[in-house]
Amino acid sequence: MNRSYRLLWAGQALSTAGFSGSMIAFPLLVLAITGSPAVSGFVLGVDAAAQLVAGLPAGALVDRWNRKIVMLCCEAAQGIVVASLVVALLLDHATVPHMIFVAATMGVCRALFLPAENAAVAQIVSQEQLSTAVAMNSARGALGQLTGTAAGGFLYAVGRAVPFAVEVLTHLISFVLLLFVRVPYRRPEKLEKGHLSKEMVEGLRFVWRQPHVRATVACAISLNFFFSAYYVILVVLAKERNVPSGEIGIMAAMLGVGGLLGALLAPTLQRAISPFLSIAGVFWVLTLLTPLAVFVDNGYVLGILFAGMALLPPTANTTIATSQLLLTPERLHGRMTSVMAVISGVSAATGPAFGGVLVQQFGGVNAILLCAAGIAVVTVVVTVSPTMRAFPVIDRVKEPTP
Helix, strand or coil, X not given: CCHHHHHHHHHHHXXXXXXXXXXXXXXXXXXXXXXXXXXXXXXXXXXXXXXXXXXXXXXXXXXXXXXXXXXXXXXXXXXXXXXXXXXXXXXXXXXXXXXXXXXXXXXXXXXXXXXXXXXXXXXXXXXXXXXXXXXXHHHHHHHHHHHHHHHHHHHHHHCCCHHHHHHHHHHHHHHHHHHCCCCCCCCCCCCCCCCHHHHHHHHHHHHHHCHHHHHXXXXXXXXXXXXXXXXXXXXXXXXXXXXXXXXXXXXXXXXXXXXHHHHHHHHHHHHHCXXXXXXXXXXXXXXXXXXXXXXXXXXXXXXXXXXXHHCCHHHHHHHHHHHHHHHCCHHHHHHHHXXXXXXXXXXXXXXXXXXXHHHHHHCHHHHHHHHHHHHHHHHHHHHHCHHHHCCCCHHHCCCCCC
């Protein structure tokens, strides 16, 4: 990989770790200040809601603007708002409206940064290196989440402001590294003023009109929805079976460990197996493994089960994301990424609520089986789908003529 990609990767690894640590500390902070679990959940939800609401406009704006400048502004804005929270905590003046503002700003910045980074990576690396870069980004995300999550609770125990001060430092370092990233010049597209909505619709239409992109959208929706529901159900079931909290924490961490190992293996697996097999394999593994949780009441064994479930998705994600970038005209990269992020975010947000309803109505064991049945049905659809079976090999994908 070239120097610019390495700088971008390193900066975002730090930034992700800092953000993950503060996201562990944030609900604890709100709970300590307000004493209300409901307010704590609401403030955390503002971040996700802001990212979803800003998602589609963000993709269109990224396609209008210089992508490197967008990334620099996002890092600067996140560093500034989190620094304001650190100051408020040190002065003992932190308020709920201030924390809501911080959470909303973070969500909007992430909505802008993701499509800007994905589009920039496609410009920075060669087509031959793109799949490796996508896999490395996946590994970076898993590594950042693991280290940040592990450190966040410890740093909060040292002092309320500490995890947020560390996040400010990570954004500062990432900002400096970004200054040295060289993104090839891209001539801005001539656009009519006041037609942002038309540009957003153009991105949605492109995703809908591309059979392989449309099919992978369906995969993302179904998998995120059922697995996020399954995750909540499994945690509830573990509690019902008196699995110690420490074991439940390890179980959750093993999901990240499996994802990290899978991301490291993704470049090799992506070259060794066909695109269809890499995608369908994820569904078949989940179909086989998800029902096994019914028979397990040990957190460590559940953790191994989670690690197995997380091992193949990075390879499928690498295949899908790389082909999407190559199938999409460069001028639509931001909008395509934002559409995918919004769709995945909506399904990931509604899945846990669905899982909670299933547990309440049918109990933990039946809820697990119902989720497993849903995944099995989707697996059959993916397996027999002519579009998925004809998924293009990455080195044969050509960018369509705009």
